[in-house]
Amino acid sequence: MSATTRDQFLGGRLTITQPAKGYRAGVDAVFLAAAVTALPGQSVLELGCGVGVASLCLQARVGDLDLIGLEVQPEYATLARQNALLNGLSMGVVTGDLTDTPSDLRARQFDHVLANPPYYQRARGTASPKVGRETALGETAPLRTWVDAAVRRMRPKGHMTMIQKADRLPDLIAACDSRLGDLSVLPLVPRSGRAAELVILRARKGAGGAFRLLSPKILHIGDRHRIDGDSYVAEISAILRNSGCFDADWRK
Secondary structure (H helix, E strand, O other): OOOEEEEEEHHHOEEEEEEOOOOOOOHHHHHHHHOOOOOOOOEEEEEOOOOOHHHHHHHHHHOOOEEEEEEOOHHHHHHHHHHHHHOOOOOEEEEOEOOEOOHHHHOOOEEEEEEOOOOEEHHHOOOOOOHHHHHHHEEOOOHHHHHHHHHHOEEEEEEEEEEEEHHHHHHHHHHOOOOEEEEEEEEEEOOOOOOOOEEEEEEEEOOOOOOEEOOOEEOEOOOOOOOOOOOEOHHHHHHHHHOOOOOOOOOO
């Protein structure tokens, strides 16, 4: 295994081992977990779980989840298992590809499915020379495939939660076919007066509600970076440091 680092998440509540080079989980994974409204005792699947940050953040906040991660890269899947043990949290990790779901997962359905699909279409950018980073960030399976895999693993009325770059929102909405309803989009804006850079989309299987664009969440205080150090607004700081969740008007 390549060199690794140990990094703190949720204000030190989680210690995460991840590759020193290549794809490294950051605040996006924490934001994804903060948008999932799972309850104790429910079942949760993360597609493309990487080293487990989003899933473990969710388990740390909610507790008593039947939690499974699916990860295509064996090295990352191994680290996810190790991170669950390191933090004393329950999480099963299956090594496999969402385009060919392992049989033990095909037999199951979940209350919640979450994912952080790769952000970049390779026809519009340059591939990273680091294999782990490229696999995590460079799209090989289209968003429609990610959404289809999520829907197939959801119970009726189950929830799907995905985080994506704002410029990919049209593709993400287009991937949500008639099996999904109650679509809600939460824009994440870096600072006041800026355009959204990330969006979180939630939908329900078999629901019929209309699309809703929620009030955006501003991440940082002020209209520009003025001082060194943490400049997150209170709600975002609570998510990143204290395992909080988004105060958004999600459909239940």
